[in-house]
Amino acid sequence: xxxxxxxxxxVGLVLTALPPIVYFMEELTLSSCKNLMLIGMICWxxxxxxxxxxxxxxxxxxxxx
Amino acid sequence: xxxxKFKKIIAENNEYERTPVPAASxxxxxxxxxxxxxxxxxxxxxxxxPLFVAHGVTATDLIVGLLIGNxxxxxxxxxxxxxxxxxxxxxxxxxxxxxxxxxVVRWYNLVNALMFCFLAGSxxxxxxxxxxxxxxIEMPTLxxxxxxxxxxxxxxLIMGVFITLVxxxxxxxxxxxxxVMSPWMILIFLAAGLIGLTQLGVNSFDSLLITARExxxxxxxxxxxxxxxxxxIIFFAWFCNMAMHIGMSxxxxxxxxxSWTYGFxxxxxxxxxxxxxxxxxxxxxxxxxxxxxxxxxFAPGAVAYQAVGVAGAVCVVVAGWTTANPTIYRAGLAxxxxxxxxxxxxxxxxxxxxxxxxxxxPALVMKLLDxxxxxxxxxxxxxxxxxxxxxxSKRMGFQHEQAFANGSDFSLPAFLSWILTLAFCLxxxxxxxxxxxxxxxxxxFIAVFIFIILSRMKYPLAKPTPA
Numbered sequence: 285x286x287x288x289x290x291x292x293x294x295v296g297l298v299l300t301a302l303p304p305i306v307y308f309m310e311e312l313t314l315s316s317c318k319n320l321m322l323i324g325m326i327c328w329x330x331x332x333x334x335x336x337x338x339x340x341x342x343x344x345x346x347x348x349x
Numbered sequence: 350x351x352x353x354k355f356k357k358i359i360a361e362n363n364e365y366e367r368t369p370v371p372a373a374s375x376x377x378x379x380x381x382x383x384x385x386x387x388x389x390x391x392x393x394x395x396x397x398x399p400l401f402v403a404h405g406v407t408a409t410d411l412i413v414g415l416l417i418g419n420x421x422x423x424x425x426x427x428x429x430x431x432x433x434x435x436x437x438x439x440x441x442x443x444x445x446x447x448x449x450x451x452x453v454v455r456w457y458n459l460v461n462a463l464m465f466c467f468l469a470g471s472x473x474x475x476x477x478x479x480x481x482x483x484x485x486i487e488m489p490t491l492x493x494x495x496x497x498x499x500x501x502x503x504x505x506l507i508m509g510v511f512i513t514l515v516x517x518x519x520x521x522x523x524x525x526x527x528x529v530m531s532p533w534m535i536l537i538f539l540a541a542g543l544i545g546l547t548q549l550g551v552n553s554f555d556s557l558l559i560t561a562r563e564x565x566x567x568x569x570x571x572x573x574x575x576x577x578x579x580x581x582i583i584f585f586a587w588f589c590n591m592a593m594h595i596g597m598s599x600x601x602x603x604x605x606x607x608s609w610t611y612g613f614x615x616x617x618x619x620x621x622x623x624x625x626x627x628x629x630x631x632x633x634x635x636x637x638x639x640x641x642x643x644x645x646x647f648a649p650g651a652v653a654y655q656a657v658g659v660a661g662a663v664c665v666v667v668a669g670w671t672t673a674n675p676t677i678y679r680a681g682l683a684x685x686x687x688x689x690x691x692x693x694x695x696x697x698x699x700x701x702x703x704x705x706x707x708x709x710x711p712a713l714v715m716k717l718l719d720x721x722x723x724x725x726x727x728x729x730x731x732x733x734x735x736x737x738x739x740x741x742s743k744r745m746g747f748q749h750e751q752a753f754a755n756g757s758d759f760s761l762p763a764f765l766s767w768i769l770t771l772a773f774c775l776x777x778x779x780x781x782x783x784x785x786x787x788x789x790x791x792x793x794f795i796a797v798f799i800f801i802i803l804s805r806m807k808y809p810l811a812k813p814t815p816a
Contacts, residue, residue, distance in 0.1 A: 297536060300660070304540040308547045318658030321540065325660040328533045336529045 292331035299324025369438035369604070376605045381614040384602070387531035389590075389622030390538065392472040392669035395649035396717045397589075397623075398630030401577060402638075403491060403647070404718075405570030408561040410579035415627065418586025419619040423612075425587070425594035426603075431612030433739050434603035441600045442686065445731055448738045449763035450752035456764075457731055458686040464592075464724040465680030466700055469673040470707030473512060474714045476669030477505045479650025479662040488648035489711035492573055496709045509705025512670060516677040517697045527671035535621055537664040541657045542629030545636045548656065565635040571645070581786055585718060586623055588789045591725025595793055597732035633657075647715060677701055722785045729789055730770040733796035734763050737804075741797075747804035755808070762803035770796040 303320040306312040312320075365374070401411060437444060446454045478488055486500040496502050549564055551557045570576045593599045594615075603612060630649070637652045638644065653661030681697035688696065707713060713720065742749040752760045773795050774788040 297532065300533060300536045300540060304543040304547075308543050308552075310547075310552075314544070314548075315658075317544065318660070321537075321660040322658060325533070325663060332533070333526060333529045 286335050289331040289335045292327050293335070296324045296327030296329075296331065299327060365438075365604075366440060367443050374605065375607045377607065378611055378614060381602075381606060381611045382617050383528070383531075385615050385618035386535070386621055387528050387618075389618030390531060390535050390626055390668070391622065391672040392475045392665070393468075393672065393717065393721070394538065394622055394626040395475060395630050395653065395665055395668060396471070396714055397721075398627035398632075399634030399647070399649065399652065400718050401582070401627065402566060402631045402634045403571045404574050404577035404581070405568055406566050406577040406579075406582060407568040408558075408566040410568075410577075411566050411582055411628070411631070414579045414582025415586050415624050418583040419616075419623055421583070421587040422590060422594060422619050422623075423616045426599065426615040427610065427612030429736060430594050430597055430599050431603045431606060431609040433597070433735065434600045435606050435609045435611075436739075437600070438604040439600065440604065441597050441735075444597075444600060444735055447750040447753035448734060448760060449731070450757050450759040452759040453752075453764050453767070455687050457728070457767075458683040460727055462680040462683040462687075462700065464727065465676050465683065466704045467707055467713060467720060468724065469512075469676035469680065469704045470710075471713040471717055471720065472669040472673035472676065473505060473508050473704065473708035474711060475649050476666045476673070477501065477508055477650070477708070478648035479654065479665040479669075480504055480508060481648075482650060482654055482662055488646050488651055489714070490645035491571060491647045491715055492645060493715065494710060494712035496711065501711075502709050505708045506705055508670075509701060509708055512673050513677060513698060513701025513705065516674050516681070516701060517694045527675070530667050530671060534664055534668055535626070537657065537660060538626040538629045541653060541661060541664075542625070542632045544656050545629070545632035548636045549632070549639065564639065565632055581784075584786045584789070585722065586619070588725050588786065589623065589721050590619075591722075591789050592728040592732075595732050595736075595789070596725060596728040597735045598728070600735070647711075673704070677704055680704070719785055722789070726774060726785065726789055726792060727771065729793060730767040730796040731763075733770070733793050734766050734800050737797045737800045741801055742804070743810075745801050745805060746810045747801070748808040748810060751804060751808040760808075762800055762807050765803055766796050766800040769799050 299320050303312060303317040303324075307314060307317040365371075406414075433444075439447075442454060442458075445457060449457075474489075481488065481501065481504045484500060484504065486504060487498045489497055489501070496505075546557065546560070549560050551560050568576075603609075606612070633652050633656050636656055640655065650662050650665040653665045655661075657664070677697065677700055680700045681693060684696050684700060685691070685693060738749060738751075741747075748754045751762070752758065770792050774792045777783040777788055777791065778785065
């Protein structure tokens with residue numbers, strides 16, 4: 285399950301970062317760009333919270349401030 | 350959540366509250382890099398970048414000013430805060446208590462809590478500019494100080510209640526959620542900047558330079574706003590986190606660092622959040638101004654939605670919420686230092702109520718630059734006191750950690766350093782018209798000077814008795 289979640293998160297980030305670049309190159313319309321970024325957001329939201337664990341220390345330190 | 354679980358969370362958060370962090374609990378560099386990168390890509394960035402545009406800064410002033418100001422901020426963390434943090438390994442509050450005494454710390458906590466409330470309030474208001482979009486709520490303008498419509502007040506209060514409930518019941522979850530959201534939010538900032546540039550017709554490096562100078566950072570402030578120069582940008586970038594570095598709040602974080610050099614990792618935060626994100630959000634605002642000529646509306650949510658769509662609006666909500674939530678929680682902790690017998694949930698509920706009411710006033714967003722500068726300025730003198738105690742107590746002949754050494758709850762030199770420094774800064778502002786962004790630097794030196802002089806008078810080192 286974990287590898288699948290990681291792949292989904294990567295897809296989410298790619299769909300967030302890539303469409304604006306393609307839009308900048310005038311190969312994509314603005315509405316398509318926004319829709320792809322929305323899909324990217326959903327991918328990230330439904331996957332990342334369930335596998336990202338490396339920031340445990342950072343969260344703990346931050347909470348104590 | 351059960352009562353026991355909540356108590357456990359509080360207990361975890363107060364670890365090593367009155368003892369130095371032991372070697373076994375020190376954290377690696379990766380934790381600090383991630384923490385700083387996440388901490389400084391927050392809801393405030395959606396406001397600060399556009400306000401620079403509104404204040405008519407030029408493109409060159411902005412870029413050069415941010416590079417220099419952020420470098421000074423990193424150096425302040427690394428050279429001033431981190432060496433003391435890794436030497437003492439105590440929280441700011443306990444360190445301050447040993448120098449200034451419990452009674453001074455109580456006042457410090459009160460000011461800190463109030464500032465946290467207003468900061469959280471501004472973030473709730475920022476989130477509301479995105480949440481209000483589907484309900485077609487009239488958004489505030491740059492000149493608005495008071496709430497403009499009933500709809501705005503209702504949205505803000507509903508968000509305030511929700512965020513307060515989360516702060517009471519699920520703080521840890523939100524803190525983890527904020528960390529998880531950081532990479533996505535940073536990408537949204539960058540993506541928004543690129544989309545904004547495309548919408549402004551940028552398609553080459555030359556057109557980027559022309560657009561930056563003539564369309565985005567034109568050097569002409571919007572009506573009713575003051576003109577910002579490179580000095581404003583340098584000092585704002587340096588001192589927007591003044592409470593954290595020269596104000597020493599980050600002693601609490603950096604006491605976990607294995608080496609003082611970890612202070613340099615703050616570069617990840619400032620050059621992502623306070624450079625790229627401010628530039629990107631400024632570009633977004635310029636796109637909005639191009640599409641709505643003459644508009645005075647200032648709504649980060651609406652601006653992000655127009656450029657990036659739903660993902661942009663959600664980013665504004667998440668960024669605002671994940672900044673407001675821990676801030677309300679921290680305000681609660683600061684107040685609990687004054688009222689230790691009142692249960693945490695009650696304190697947090699009161700703080701949430703004050704914050705939600707404050708959030709109804711758009712002035713908190715429109716005047717965010719001034720507020721951030723004021724927040725740092727009010728807390729900075731206590732950081733200067735800690736610095737002077739650490740470096741000058743032996744050299745200048747006064748007692749180290751004077752309140753602790755004398756079993757006192759109140760150190761007059763520390764208290765007067767705070768009050769007189771703020772009075773001095775107020776005088777500079779009222780008599781010489783020096784803007785709030787520039788008061789921190791002279792204020793810090795004055796605070797150190799006053800503390801040394803008064804400490805030598807009140808707590809001189811005992812002269813060694815002849816044998």
